[in-house]
Amino acid sequence: MSLISKVSDAPYALVQWWWQAGSEIYQYRRDNFFVLSIFLVLATAITVSRWRRWSRRERTPLPPGPGGLPIVGDLPFIGTQLHRSFAKLAETYGPIMKLRLGAKVCIVVTSPSLAKEVFKDHDTIFANHDVLAVGAIASYGGVDIVFSPYGDHWRMLRKVSVSEMLNHKRLEAMYGLRRKEVRHMVSQLYSKAGSPVDVGEQMFLTTFNIITSMLWGDTLEGEKGRRTTVDVREVMDRVVKLLGEPNISDLFPALAWLDIQGLGRRMKKEISWFDQMLDSIINKRLKRERERASGRGEEIDDGVQDKDLLQVLLQQLNLKAKEGVPNNATPGLTISHIKALFLDMMVAGTESTSSAVEWAMAELLKHPHIMKKAEEELEEVVGLKNMVEESHLPKLHYLHGVVKEVLRLHPPAPFLVPRCPSASCTVGGFMIPKGSKVIVNAWAMQRDPMSWDNPLEFQPERFLRSGDDEYDFSGKDFRYIPFGSGRRVCVGIPMAERMVPYLLASILHSFRWQLPNGVELDMSDKFGMELKKAMPLVAIPSPRLSNSTL
Structure with a gap:
Protein backbone atom coordinates (compact mmCIF):
# COMPACT_ATOMS: atom_id res chain seq x y z
CA MET A 1 0.00 0.00 0.00
CA SER A 2 1.33 3.39 -1.00
CA LEU A 3 2.19 6.03 1.56
CA ILE A 4 -0.57 8.29 0.17
CA SER A 5 -3.16 5.52 0.67
CA LYS A 6 -2.08 4.92 4.29
CA VAL A 7 -2.30 8.59 5.11
CA SER A 8 -5.74 8.89 3.54
CA ASP A 9 -7.04 5.89 5.58
CA ALA A 10 -5.74 7.24 8.94
CA PRO A 11 -8.75 9.44 9.75
CA TYR A 12 -11.10 6.54 9.03
CA ALA A 13 -9.08 4.22 11.34
CA LEU A 14 -9.09 6.81 14.13
CA VAL A 15 -12.85 7.26 13.90
CA GLN A 16 -13.35 3.48 13.83
CA TRP A 17 -11.16 3.07 16.98
CA TRP A 18 -13.01 5.84 18.80
CA TRP A 19 -16.40 4.31 17.95
CA GLN A 20 -15.32 0.83 19.09
CA ALA A 21 -13.88 2.12 22.36
CA GLY A 22 -17.00 4.14 23.06
CA SER A 23 -19.15 1.09 22.39
CA GLU A 24 -17.11 -0.98 24.83
CA ILE A 25 -17.40 1.70 27.52
CA TYR A 26 -21.13 1.92 26.94
CA GLN A 27 -21.40 -1.86 27.17
CA TYR A 28 -19.41 -1.82 30.48
CA ARG A 29 -21.59 0.91 31.91
CA ARG A 30 -24.75 -0.89 30.86
CA ASP A 31 -23.55 -4.18 32.39
CA ASN A 32 -22.61 -2.49 35.69
CA PHE A 33 -25.49 -0.08 35.93
CA PHE A 34 -27.31 -2.33 38.40
CA VAL A 35 -24.24 -2.58 40.69
CA LEU A 36 -23.72 1.18 40.59
CA SER A 37 -27.35 1.79 41.41
CA ILE A 38 -27.16 -0.44 44.50
CA PHE A 39 -24.00 1.35 45.63
CA LEU A 40 -25.66 4.77 45.30
CA VAL A 41 -28.72 3.62 47.23
CA LEU A 42 -26.61 2.24 50.10
CA ALA A 43 -24.44 5.36 50.25
CA THR A 44 -27.54 7.55 50.38
CA ALA A 45 -29.08 5.42 53.14
CA ILE A 46 -25.90 5.57 55.23
CA THR A 47 -25.65 9.35 54.79
CA VAL A 48 -29.27 9.88 55.78
CA SER A 49 -28.89 7.60 58.81
CA ARG A 50 -25.80 9.43 60.04
CA TRP A 51 -27.46 12.78 59.48
CA ARG A 52 -30.46 11.69 61.55
CA ARG A 53 -28.23 10.49 64.41
CA TRP A 54 -26.27 13.75 64.29
CA SER A 55 -29.53 15.71 64.19
CA ARG A 56 -30.88 13.83 67.22
CA ARG A 57 -27.64 14.37 69.11
CA GLU A 58 -27.72 18.06 68.39
CA ARG A 59 -31.19 18.26 69.89
CA THR A 60 -29.49 17.56 73.25
CA PRO A 61 -27.50 20.78 73.60
CA LEU A 62 -24.24 21.36 75.39
CA PRO A 63 -24.54 23.16 78.73
CA PRO A 64 -24.67 26.96 78.64
CA GLY A 65 -21.57 29.01 79.28
CA PRO A 66 -19.64 32.15 78.34
CA GLY A 67 -18.65 32.62 74.71
CA GLY A 68 -14.91 33.01 75.18
CA LEU A 69 -12.29 34.02 72.65
CA PRO A 70 -10.76 32.18 69.69
CA ILE A 71 -7.95 29.75 70.61
CA VAL A 72 -7.72 30.65 74.33
CA GLY A 73 -11.45 30.28 75.07
CA ASP A 74 -12.44 31.46 78.56
CA LEU A 75 -8.92 31.42 80.02
CA PRO A 76 -8.51 35.24 80.19
CA PHE A 77 -11.67 35.64 82.27
CA ILE A 78 -11.47 33.04 85.05
CA GLY A 79 -8.57 34.32 87.18
CA THR A 80 -6.47 32.14 89.49
CA GLN A 81 -9.01 31.37 92.25
CA LEU A 82 -10.90 28.89 90.11
CA HIS A 83 -13.15 27.51 92.86
CA ARG A 84 -14.53 31.02 93.45
CA SER A 85 -14.60 32.03 89.77
CA PHE A 86 -16.54 28.90 88.77
CA ALA A 87 -19.00 29.39 91.65
CA LYS A 88 -19.60 32.98 90.51
CA LEU A 89 -20.12 31.91 86.89
CA ALA A 90 -22.60 29.28 88.04
CA GLU A 91 -24.79 32.07 89.40
CA THR A 92 -25.18 33.29 85.79
CA TYR A 93 -25.12 30.07 83.76
CA GLY A 94 -26.63 27.60 86.19
CA PRO A 95 -25.51 24.49 88.10
CA ILE A 96 -24.03 22.88 84.99
CA MET A 97 -22.06 24.95 82.52
CA LYS A 98 -19.52 24.64 79.73
CA LEU A 99 -16.18 26.42 79.64
CA ARG A 100 -13.50 26.21 77.00
CA LEU A 101 -10.07 26.30 78.57
CA GLY A 102 -7.74 26.52 75.60
CA ALA A 103 -8.57 23.53 73.42
CA LYS A 104 -10.13 21.63 76.33
CA VAL A 105 -13.89 21.45 76.84
CA CYS A 106 -14.61 21.72 80.56
CA ILE A 107 -17.97 20.92 82.18
CA VAL A 108 -18.52 22.33 85.69
CA VAL A 109 -21.15 20.84 88.00
CA THR A 110 -22.32 22.79 91.07
CA SER A 111 -25.33 21.02 92.54
CA PRO A 112 -25.88 17.85 94.60
CA SER A 113 -28.52 16.45 92.22
CA LEU A 114 -26.23 16.75 89.21
CA ALA A 115 -23.30 15.38 91.21
CA LYS A 116 -25.49 12.36 91.90
CA GLU A 117 -25.96 11.85 88.15
CA VAL A 118 -22.20 11.95 87.64
CA PHE A 119 -21.09 9.87 90.63
CA LYS A 120 -23.98 7.42 90.89
CA ASP A 121 -26.36 7.30 87.92
CA HIS A 122 -23.53 7.37 85.32
CA ASP A 123 -20.73 6.23 87.62
CA THR A 124 -19.18 3.80 85.12
CA ILE A 125 -19.03 6.39 82.32
CA PHE A 126 -17.37 8.92 84.67
CA ALA A 127 -15.09 6.39 86.37
CA ASN A 128 -11.93 7.66 84.64
CA HIS A 129 -9.98 10.59 86.01
CA ASP A 130 -8.74 13.39 83.78
CA VAL A 131 -4.98 12.73 83.59
CA LEU A 132 -2.61 15.70 83.85
Missing part, protein backbone atom coordinates in the same frame (compact mmCIF):
# COMPACT_ATOMS: atom_id res chain seq x y z
CA ALA A 133 0.45 15.69 81.63
CA VAL A 134 2.81 15.83 84.63
CA GLY A 135 0.48 13.50 86.55
CA ALA A 136 1.14 10.73 84.04
CA ILE A 137 4.88 11.14 84.65
CA ALA A 138 4.52 11.25 88.45
CA SER A 139 2.40 8.08 88.43
CA TYR A 140 4.88 5.97 86.45
CA GLY A 141 2.84 6.28 83.27
CA GLY A 142 -0.55 6.31 84.99
CA VAL A 143 -0.21 2.96 86.82
CA ASP A 144 -1.14 4.37 90.24
CA ILE A 145 -4.55 4.27 91.87
CA VAL A 146 -5.34 7.95 91.11
CA PHE A 147 -4.71 8.19 87.37
CA SER A 148 -5.02 4.60 86.15
CA PRO A 149 -8.15 4.09 83.99
CA TYR A 150 -11.10 2.23 85.41
CA GLY A 151 -10.77 -1.49 84.76
CA ASP A 152 -9.08 -4.67 85.99
CA HIS A 153 -5.76 -2.96 86.73
CA TRP A 154 -7.40 -0.25 88.85
CA ARG A 155 -9.52 -2.85 90.68
CA MET A 156 -6.37 -4.81 91.50
CA LEU A 157 -4.67 -1.70 92.92
CA ARG A 158 -7.71 -0.74 94.98
CA LYS A 159 -8.04 -4.27 96.35
CA VAL A 160 -4.39 -4.30 97.38
CA SER A 161 -4.69 -0.83 98.94
CA VAL A 162 -7.78 -1.71 100.96
CA SER A 163 -6.96 -5.29 101.95
CA GLU A 164 -3.26 -4.81 102.68
CA MET A 165 -2.78 -1.14 103.50
CA LEU A 166 -5.86 0.76 104.65
CA ASN A 167 -8.12 -1.74 106.38
CA HIS A 168 -9.04 -1.51 110.06
CA LYS A 169 -6.80 -4.38 111.17
CA ARG A 170 -3.72 -3.01 109.39
CA LEU A 171 -4.24 0.53 110.70
CA GLU A 172 -4.78 -0.76 114.22
CA ALA A 173 -1.55 -2.75 113.99
CA MET A 174 0.39 0.39 113.05
CA TYR A 175 -1.05 2.61 115.76
CA GLY A 176 2.23 2.41 117.66
CA LEU A 177 3.98 4.23 114.79
CA ARG A 178 1.40 7.03 114.78
CA ARG A 179 1.47 7.31 118.57
CA LYS A 180 5.27 7.57 118.62
CA GLU A 181 5.34 10.42 116.08
CA VAL A 182 2.50 12.34 117.74
CA ARG A 183 4.22 12.13 121.13
CA HIS A 184 7.43 13.36 119.50
CA MET A 185 5.51 16.31 117.99
CA VAL A 186 4.04 17.22 121.41
CA SER A 187 7.52 17.09 122.92
CA GLN A 188 8.86 19.43 120.22
CA LEU A 189 6.00 21.88 120.73
CA TYR A 190 6.62 21.81 124.48
CA SER A 191 10.21 22.87 123.85
CA LYS A 192 8.88 25.79 121.78
CA ALA A 193 6.30 26.89 124.34
CA GLY A 194 5.88 30.66 124.36
CA SER A 195 7.35 31.05 120.86
CA PRO A 196 5.51 31.41 117.53
CA VAL A 197 5.02 28.12 115.68
CA ASP A 198 4.11 27.57 112.04
CA VAL A 199 1.19 25.21 112.67
CA GLY A 200 0.88 23.93 109.09
CA GLU A 201 4.59 23.21 108.84
CA GLN A 202 4.59 21.33 112.14
CA MET A 203 1.58 19.26 111.08
CA PHE A 204 3.19 18.54 107.71
CA LEU A 205 6.40 17.26 109.30
CA THR A 206 4.51 15.08 111.77
CA THR A 207 2.16 13.66 109.15
CA PHE A 208 5.06 13.03 106.77
CA ASN A 209 6.96 11.13 109.47
CA ILE A 210 3.86 9.09 110.32
CA ILE A 211 3.22 8.11 106.71
CA THR A 212 6.83 7.24 105.88
CA SER A 213 7.05 5.18 109.08
CA MET A 214 3.94 3.30 107.99
CA LEU A 215 5.29 2.85 104.46
CA TRP A 216 8.78 1.53 105.10
CA GLY A 217 9.27 1.51 108.87
CA ASP A 218 12.86 1.67 110.07
CA THR A 219 14.43 0.60 106.76
CA LEU A 220 16.27 3.93 106.72
CA GLU A 221 18.18 4.24 109.97
CA GLY A 222 20.79 6.57 111.41
CA GLU A 223 22.07 9.83 109.99
CA LYS A 224 21.74 8.64 106.40
CA GLY A 225 18.11 7.79 107.01
CA ARG A 226 17.41 11.24 108.47
CA ARG A 227 19.09 12.94 105.51
CA THR A 228 17.09 10.81 103.07
CA THR A 229 13.87 11.67 104.88
CA VAL A 230 14.62 15.40 104.56
CA ASP A 231 15.44 14.96 100.86
CA VAL A 232 12.24 12.96 100.26
CA ARG A 233 10.16 15.71 101.82
CA GLU A 234 11.81 18.39 99.64
CA VAL A 235 11.34 16.35 96.47
CA MET A 236 7.73 15.61 97.37
CA ASP A 237 7.10 19.31 97.96
CA ARG A 238 8.39 20.11 94.47
CA VAL A 239 6.26 17.31 92.98
CA VAL A 240 3.12 18.77 94.60
CA LYS A 241 3.91 22.23 93.23
CA LEU A 242 4.43 20.84 89.72
CA LEU A 243 1.10 18.99 89.91
CA GLY A 244 -0.66 22.24 90.83
CA GLU A 245 0.89 24.51 88.19
CA PRO A 246 -1.21 25.49 85.14
CA ASN A 247 0.23 23.61 82.17
CA ILE A 248 -0.08 24.50 78.48
CA SER A 249 0.23 20.78 77.74
CA ASP A 250 -3.13 20.21 79.51
CA LEU A 251 -4.85 23.20 77.90
CA PHE A 252 -3.61 22.37 74.39
CA PRO A 253 -2.99 18.59 74.25
CA ALA A 254 -1.73 18.79 70.65
CA LEU A 255 1.25 20.77 71.96
CA ALA A 256 2.01 18.43 74.86
CA TRP A 257 4.97 16.85 73.06
CA LEU A 258 6.72 20.25 73.03
CA ASP A 259 6.54 20.61 76.85
CA ILE A 260 6.70 24.38 76.33
CA GLN A 261 7.00 25.26 80.03
CA GLY A 262 9.42 22.45 80.79
CA LEU A 263 7.17 21.08 83.55
CA GLY A 264 7.39 17.56 82.16
CA ARG A 265 11.18 17.62 82.16
CA ARG A 266 11.24 18.93 85.71
CA MET A 267 8.80 16.27 86.87
CA LYS A 268 10.89 13.52 85.23
CA LYS A 269 13.92 14.74 87.15
CA GLU A 270 12.08 14.67 90.49
CA ILE A 271 10.53 11.25 89.87
CA SER A 272 13.90 9.86 88.77
CA TRP A 273 15.38 10.83 92.14
CA PHE A 274 12.36 9.42 93.96
CA ASP A 275 12.60 6.21 91.92
CA GLN A 276 16.27 5.68 92.82
CA MET A 277 15.56 6.34 96.50
CA LEU A 278 12.75 3.78 96.55
CA ASP A 279 14.92 1.25 94.73
CA SER A 280 17.47 1.62 97.51
CA ILE A 281 14.81 1.13 100.21
CA ILE A 282 13.29 -1.87 98.44
CA ASN A 283 16.65 -3.54 97.93
CA LYS A 284 17.52 -3.09 101.60
CA ARG A 285 14.19 -4.55 102.63
CA LEU A 286 14.55 -7.53 100.29
CA LYS A 287 17.98 -8.22 101.75
CA ARG A 288 16.56 -8.06 105.26
CA GLU A 289 13.68 -10.37 104.32
CA ARG A 290 16.11 -12.94 102.87
CA GLU A 291 18.10 -12.85 106.09
CA ARG A 292 14.98 -13.21 108.24
CA ALA A 293 13.62 -16.01 106.06
CA SER A 294 16.84 -17.98 106.31
CA GLY A 295 16.53 -17.97 110.10
CA ARG A 296 12.76 -18.04 110.68
CA GLY A 297 11.32 -19.54 107.51
CA GLU A 298 7.57 -19.06 107.20
CA GLU A 299 7.36 -17.31 110.58
CA ILE A 300 7.67 -13.90 108.87
CA ASP A 301 4.09 -14.37 107.68
CA ASP A 302 2.65 -14.65 111.19
CA GLY A 303 0.90 -11.60 112.59
CA VAL A 304 0.82 -8.03 111.37
CA GLN A 305 2.12 -6.10 114.39
CA ASP A 306 5.68 -5.62 113.13
CA LYS A 307 4.94 -5.29 109.44
CA ASP A 308 5.11 -1.99 107.60
CA LEU A 309 3.36 -1.57 104.26
CA LEU A 310 6.48 -2.20 102.19
CA GLN A 311 6.96 -5.61 103.76
CA VAL A 312 3.30 -6.47 103.19
CA LEU A 313 3.32 -5.41 99.53
CA LEU A 314 6.59 -7.12 98.72
CA GLN A 315 4.99 -10.34 99.89
CA GLN A 316 2.28 -9.76 97.30
CA LEU A 317 4.78 -9.75 94.42
CA ASN A 318 5.36 -12.76 92.22
CA LEU A 319 8.90 -13.21 93.56
CA LYS A 320 10.98 -16.34 93.21
CA ALA A 321 11.61 -18.47 96.26
CA LYS A 322 15.31 -17.57 96.25
CA GLU A 323 14.34 -13.99 97.15
CA GLY A 324 13.46 -15.28 100.60
CA VAL A 325 9.90 -13.92 100.53
CA PRO A 326 6.74 -16.06 100.65
CA ASN A 327 5.08 -16.32 97.26
CA ASN A 328 1.62 -14.95 98.21
CA ALA A 329 1.46 -13.28 94.83
CA THR A 330 -1.12 -10.77 93.66
CA PRO A 331 -1.40 -11.17 89.86
CA GLY A 332 -0.24 -8.11 87.95
CA LEU A 333 1.39 -6.32 90.89
CA THR A 334 4.88 -4.97 90.14
CA ILE A 335 7.55 -2.89 91.83
CA SER A 336 6.45 0.12 89.77
CA HIS A 337 2.93 -0.21 91.19
CA ILE A 338 4.31 -0.19 94.74
CA LYS A 339 6.34 2.94 94.01
CA ALA A 340 3.33 4.68 92.46
CA LEU A 341 1.11 3.74 95.42
CA PHE A 342 3.70 5.05 97.87
CA LEU A 343 3.91 8.37 96.04
CA ASP A 344 0.10 8.61 96.08
CA MET A 345 -0.01 8.10 99.83
CA MET A 346 2.81 10.52 100.54
CA VAL A 347 1.42 13.32 98.37
CA ALA A 348 -2.29 12.96 99.10
CA GLY A 349 -2.08 11.83 102.71
CA THR A 350 0.48 14.34 103.93
CA GLU A 351 -0.85 17.47 102.24
CA SER A 352 -4.54 16.89 102.90
CA THR A 353 -4.09 15.91 106.56
CA SER A 354 -1.74 18.74 107.52
CA SER A 355 -3.86 21.31 105.68
CA ALA A 356 -7.06 20.12 107.41
CA VAL A 357 -5.49 20.45 110.88
CA GLU A 358 -4.13 23.91 110.03
CA TRP A 359 -7.58 25.08 108.85
CA ALA A 360 -9.15 23.61 112.00
CA MET A 361 -6.78 25.54 114.26
CA ALA A 362 -7.42 28.74 112.30
CA GLU A 363 -11.20 28.35 112.68
CA LEU A 364 -10.86 27.60 116.41
CA LEU A 365 -8.67 30.65 116.97
CA LYS A 366 -11.25 32.70 115.08
CA HIS A 367 -14.05 31.27 117.27
CA PRO A 368 -12.71 31.02 120.87
CA HIS A 369 -16.06 29.82 122.26
CA ILE A 370 -15.91 26.80 119.94
CA MET A 371 -12.31 26.09 120.96
CA LYS A 372 -13.40 26.21 124.61
CA LYS A 373 -16.13 23.61 123.97
CA ALA A 374 -13.59 21.31 122.30
CA GLU A 375 -11.15 21.75 125.20
CA GLU A 376 -13.86 21.01 127.77
CA GLU A 377 -14.80 17.80 125.95
CA LEU A 378 -11.14 16.74 125.95
CA GLU A 379 -10.90 17.43 129.69
CA GLU A 380 -13.97 15.30 130.33
CA VAL A 381 -13.03 12.37 128.07
CA VAL A 382 -9.23 12.31 128.39
CA GLY A 383 -8.48 14.28 131.56
CA LEU A 384 -5.55 16.60 132.21
CA LYS A 385 -3.41 13.79 133.64
CA ASN A 386 -3.42 11.71 130.46
CA MET A 387 -2.37 12.03 126.83
CA VAL A 388 -4.82 11.60 123.98
CA GLU A 389 -4.99 8.09 122.54
CA GLU A 390 -6.82 6.99 119.41
CA SER A 391 -9.08 4.95 121.67
CA HIS A 392 -10.49 8.26 122.99
CA LEU A 393 -11.58 9.46 119.56
CA PRO A 394 -14.99 7.69 119.33
CA LYS A 395 -16.09 9.59 122.47
CA LEU A 396 -15.01 13.03 121.18
CA HIS A 397 -18.26 13.86 119.39
CA TYR A 398 -17.83 17.64 119.39
CA LEU A 399 -14.27 17.35 118.06
CA HIS A 400 -15.57 15.22 115.18
CA GLY A 401 -18.15 17.92 114.49
CA VAL A 402 -15.30 20.44 114.27
CA VAL A 403 -13.41 18.22 111.81
CA LYS A 404 -16.48 17.71 109.62
CA GLU A 405 -17.26 21.43 109.59
CA VAL A 406 -13.66 22.22 108.63
CA LEU A 407 -13.85 19.78 105.72
CA ARG A 408 -17.16 21.33 104.65
CA LEU A 409 -15.80 24.88 104.45
CA HIS A 410 -12.27 23.93 103.41
CA PRO A 411 -12.36 20.62 101.46
CA PRO A 412 -8.83 19.30 100.79
CA ALA A 413 -9.37 19.22 97.00
CA PRO A 414 -11.99 21.85 96.02
CA PHE A 415 -12.61 20.15 92.64
CA LEU A 416 -11.99 16.62 93.99
CA VAL A 417 -10.25 14.79 91.09
CA PRO A 418 -11.75 15.89 87.72
CA ARG A 419 -13.37 13.11 85.69
CA CYS A 420 -13.14 12.24 81.98
CA PRO A 421 -16.24 10.50 80.53
CA SER A 422 -15.55 7.39 78.45
CA ALA A 423 -18.64 8.09 76.31
CA SER A 424 -20.94 11.02 75.61
CA CYS A 425 -23.97 11.08 77.87
CA THR A 426 -26.71 13.36 79.17
CA VAL A 427 -26.51 15.03 82.58
CA GLY A 428 -29.17 17.48 83.70
CA GLY A 429 -30.65 17.50 80.20
CA PHE A 430 -27.36 18.55 78.58
CA MET A 431 -24.85 16.64 76.49
CA ILE A 432 -21.50 15.89 78.16
CA PRO A 433 -19.00 15.12 75.35
CA LYS A 434 -16.73 12.11 75.53
CA GLY A 435 -13.20 13.08 76.59
CA SER A 436 -14.18 16.38 78.19
CA LYS A 437 -12.93 17.49 81.62
CA VAL A 438 -15.74 17.23 84.18
CA ILE A 439 -15.30 19.20 87.39
CA VAL A 440 -17.55 18.87 90.43
CA ASN A 441 -17.07 22.03 92.50
CA ALA A 442 -17.35 20.49 95.96
CA TRP A 443 -16.18 23.74 97.55
CA ALA A 444 -19.18 25.61 96.14
CA MET A 445 -21.68 22.81 96.80
CA GLN A 446 -20.71 22.60 100.46
CA ARG A 447 -21.38 26.35 100.81
CA ASP A 448 -24.69 26.31 98.93
CA PRO A 449 -27.47 28.11 100.89
CA MET A 450 -29.99 25.75 99.25
CA SER A 451 -28.37 22.85 101.14
CA TRP A 452 -27.01 24.48 104.31
CA ASP A 453 -28.35 26.95 106.87
CA ASN A 454 -25.98 29.89 107.32
CA PRO A 455 -23.51 28.16 105.00
CA LEU A 456 -20.60 30.57 105.54
CA GLU A 457 -20.69 30.32 109.35
CA PHE A 458 -18.48 27.85 111.21
CA GLN A 459 -20.98 25.73 113.17
CA PRO A 460 -19.80 22.25 114.28
CA GLU A 461 -23.21 21.76 115.94
CA ARG A 462 -24.81 21.19 112.54
CA PHE A 463 -23.21 17.72 112.55
CA LEU A 464 -24.29 16.84 116.08
CA ARG A 465 -28.03 16.41 115.64
CA SER A 466 -29.34 13.30 117.36
CA GLY A 467 -29.45 10.29 115.09
CA ASP A 468 -28.08 12.27 112.14
CA ASP A 469 -25.38 10.14 110.53
CA GLU A 470 -26.01 11.20 106.95
CA TYR A 471 -22.94 13.41 106.74
CA ASP A 472 -20.24 10.77 106.79
CA PHE A 473 -17.22 10.71 104.48
CA SER A 474 -18.49 7.97 102.16
CA GLY A 475 -20.02 10.40 99.65
CA LYS A 476 -23.54 8.99 99.87
CA ASP A 477 -25.01 12.41 100.67
CA PHE A 478 -24.10 14.58 97.70
CA ARG A 479 -24.40 17.78 99.71
CA TYR A 480 -21.24 16.72 101.56
CA ILE A 481 -18.48 15.07 99.55
CA PRO A 482 -15.08 16.32 100.83
CA PHE A 483 -13.45 13.05 99.72
CA GLY A 484 -15.47 12.48 96.55
CA SER A 485 -18.09 9.84 95.82
CA GLY A 486 -18.80 6.79 93.70
CA ARG A 487 -16.53 3.89 92.96
CA ARG A 488 -13.50 6.19 92.86
CA VAL A 489 -14.09 7.82 96.22
CA CYS A 490 -10.81 8.51 98.06
CA VAL A 491 -9.31 5.21 99.19
CA GLY A 492 -7.47 6.94 102.07
CA ILE A 493 -10.61 7.87 104.06
CA PRO A 494 -9.94 5.31 106.86
CA MET A 495 -6.52 6.85 107.47
CA ALA A 496 -7.82 10.45 107.34
CA GLU A 497 -10.60 9.58 109.82
CA ARG A 498 -7.92 8.57 112.31
CA MET A 499 -5.11 11.03 111.70
CA VAL A 500 -6.93 14.39 111.44
CA PRO A 501 -8.87 14.13 114.75
CA TYR A 502 -5.91 12.47 116.53
CA LEU A 503 -3.49 15.27 115.58
CA LEU A 504 -6.03 18.01 116.34
CA ALA A 505 -7.06 16.50 119.67
CA SER A 506 -3.42 16.08 120.72
CA ILE A 507 -2.39 19.69 120.17
CA LEU A 508 -5.65 21.08 121.63
CA HIS A 509 -5.39 18.89 124.73
CA SER A 510 -1.70 19.50 125.41
CA PHE A 511 -1.55 23.26 124.76
CA ARG A 512 -3.42 26.51 124.89
CA TRP A 513 -3.06 28.51 121.69
CA GLN A 514 -3.09 32.20 120.91
CA LEU A 515 -2.06 34.49 118.08
CA PRO A 516 1.10 36.60 118.41
CA ASN A 517 0.48 40.16 119.58
CA GLY A 518 -0.58 42.46 116.77
CA VAL A 519 -1.15 39.61 114.29
CA GLU A 520 -4.48 39.55 112.43
CA LEU A 521 -5.92 36.15 111.53
CA ASP A 522 -5.99 35.78 107.73
CA MET A 523 -8.56 33.21 106.55
CA SER A 524 -8.00 33.61 102.80
CA ASP A 525 -7.21 30.51 100.77
CA LYS A 526 -5.00 29.69 97.80
CA PHE A 527 -6.31 27.52 94.98
CA GLY A 528 -4.26 24.54 93.88
CA MET A 529 -4.25 20.78 93.98
CA GLU A 530 -4.82 21.29 97.73
CA LEU A 531 -6.87 24.20 99.10
CA LYS A 532 -4.29 25.69 101.46
CA LYS A 533 -4.23 28.85 103.54
CA ALA A 534 -2.84 31.78 101.59
CA MET A 535 -0.93 32.90 104.70
CA PRO A 536 0.53 30.18 106.96
CA LEU A 537 -1.00 30.03 110.43
CA VAL A 538 1.45 31.12 113.12
CA ALA A 539 0.34 30.67 116.74
CA ILE A 540 1.91 30.45 120.20
CA PRO A 541 1.44 27.28 122.32
CA SER A 542 1.58 27.22 126.11
CA PRO A 543 1.46 24.00 128.20
CA ARG A 544 -2.01 22.99 129.35
CA LEU A 545 -1.50 19.60 131.03
CA SER A 546 -1.09 19.48 134.80
CA ASN A 547 1.80 16.99 134.59
CA SER A 548 4.61 18.35 132.41
CA THR A 549 6.37 14.95 132.37
CA LEU A 550 3.65 13.66 130.05
